[in-house]
Amino acid sequence: MYKQKEIALKLIGLLFIFYFILSQAVFAKGIIKDNSNAKTESITAQPNHYCEHQQWLDKTYCHFFYGIDSAANTLNDWSRHEGSNLNSEASTSGRLRFGWEPRSGDFSALDFRFKIRVKLPALEERVELVLSDQEDDVNGQELKAARSEELGNNKDQAVVALQFKRSAEDKVSYRVGFGRGSQIYTRARYSDMHRLSPDSTLRYFAEANYYSEDELGTELNAEFAHVFTPKLAYELSNSFRYRNKSNDWLWRHEMQLIYMGKNNSSYLFTAMIDGLSQPNYRKEQMLLSMRYKKQVLREWLYLELEPYILYLRREDFRPSIGIALRAEVHFST
Incomplete structure (x- = not known):
């Protein structure tokens, strides 16, 4: 099967x-x-x-x-039908990323990632087509070395899915497709955002899903963000994912500081820890990194430089020092 x-x-x-x-x-x-x-x-x-x-x-x-x-x-x-928007065209957005992420003990870590999202106005902006090589769940990782199978990451994370809402403004979205190693899945997600103050926001989502092999699951995520100045912001994220098949929780706590530099550049400082609830509530990995991103040559081309230190349980939490070099292409209509 x-x-x-x-x-x-x-x-x-x-x-x-x-x-x-x-x-x-x-x-x-x-x-x-x-x-x-x-x-x-x-x-x-x-x-x-x-x-x-x-x-x-x-x-x-x-x-x-x-x-x-x-x-x-x-x-x-x-997708056009009687009563649909016959004049508007589909809108696309996405990115392609090519990276080399060497670290102590592994100098051959190459990474390629893509994500394409298509909105169909013929279906009243309620349906989107998603093509990606990564799940947009609470366990997504930018660094390839941090995508461990112990934390539910499959080597084949390709996603082909349709996402739809009852209306464009609806806070509940539904998705059906293939994901997590070619499993057939469906999910329902409620997401919302509250402005706590002129400079602070709270974003959160809760979802229930079913994967043909992982079976029933739930995901919870909450992100608090505060803007200090137009160039400096802070974000705190807490995430949990329950897997019925293994009867455990995957969790993550992450802090990020974002600084917008000159000439279309930015700095992202990250401290992250994640782990499992079985056999006890314990960490599986820790990450410290600083990502420098700059627009170069064209408005759609970006280069990234990210030195990092990664601690993995399977490596007895010995510090592994590395640096990620990436080129990223953005497109949208």
Whole structure:
């Protein structure tokens, strides 16, 4: 059964990649279908008129961006029905991240992450398509070395899912798809935000989920944020995830200090500890890091430098010193 689900997930990914390649071929040949909607036609034509005259970096980004945008608008067209918004086009947002994260004892840690989110106005902004290689749950980790299987991280964290709400403003969202190692899953999440003062906010969510192998589960998260100045902010996060299959809790406590520097740069200082409730409430790992992020060359390209110290239980909490080097591409419509 697990093998069949893994194959199904890979087929879905291959179909999306095939459509993306096909859209690139359409752009390259300048094939523009007649359409009464002038706006849609101009957007489809733009890559051929604009991308070919760019430098190689801009040209690569341009074709990739409009390939994703074309695929999203095709999905939106398929979703149109009587009474839906016939003029608005799909909106896409996401990022690609390429990283090298060497640390003492492991100098070959390469990491690639992606996340694409598509909103479909044809369905009244109530449905989103999510494609990602990471779960947006309480156990998500930026550093590859901190994604331990003891804390519920699978090597295959690919996510293909549909998320929908009863209305665009609804605080309850529902999701169904594949995740956590190609498991079929569904979830319901309630999220909200309260402004405690002009400078302080409290964000939280609670969810119930069911995974075909992990079975029933719940997740709780609360984040307190305070803005000291326009350039300095503090955030405290506490998270818990219950797994019915193993009858235990995964927990995390994290503090972050964010400073906005000059010339589109930022500094993020992080102190994090997480662990399990079984066989007792104990820590599994600790992390201290400082991430420097700067926009370079283009408004959509960022570089990150993150020195860190990681303590893992499986390594007897010996300090492992490392540095993460990343390039990140952002896109949105």
